[in-house]
Structures are given as C-alpha cells and as structure tokens.
Amino acid sequence: VEAAIPTEDRLRLEQGKWLLTSPLATSKDVSDKIGISEDSTFIICPIRGYFGRTRPDVWEWLAAKSSSKG
Numbered sequence: 001v002e003a004a005i006p007t008e009d010r011l012r013l014e015q016g017k018w019l020l021t022s023p024l025a026t027s028k029d030v031s032d033k034i035g036i037s038e039d040s041t042f043i044i045c046p047i048r049g050y051f052g053r054t055r056p057d058v059w060e061w062l063a064a065k066s067s068s069k070g
Contacts, residue, residue, distance in 0.1 A: 004034040011061045019047075019058070021065045 001010055001018050011019040024030050027044040036042050050062055 001034050011058065013054075013058065019061060 001020070005020055009021045013019060020030065022030050024033060027046065030044050
C-alpha cells in the first residue's frame, strides 16, 4: 500500500488495515494497483457512507476525502 498509494490518499488504521482513496474504477483495480497476490486473504470494498466509533484522525480523514469529491 505504501509503495503504490500516495501518502495523502491513504490512512493506516492498524497493521494490514488501511483506508484508501483512489480514482480507480473498481475494487479489483485497486487490488491490482497495490499488488495483492491471489494467495492472499483480503477484502477491498467501497465506502459510500460511514458510522461508528474510532480515532478522531479517522473521522477527519474521511470528512476531508468525502468533501474533496464534490
């Protein structure tokens, strides 16, 4: 992830868990971009809305990325 996605377009939640923003069309495109191999276990899914409890920096990152799309 760090090698394939620019710093401003990624937020590490914890080891092996990231939030990403990408202009790529599909989750498969993102998988290919970050080089996930077929023998790995992973899930990539788009986020269109969110709710929950987490660190303040996560909410700030999500809000900034959501507002930059408009």
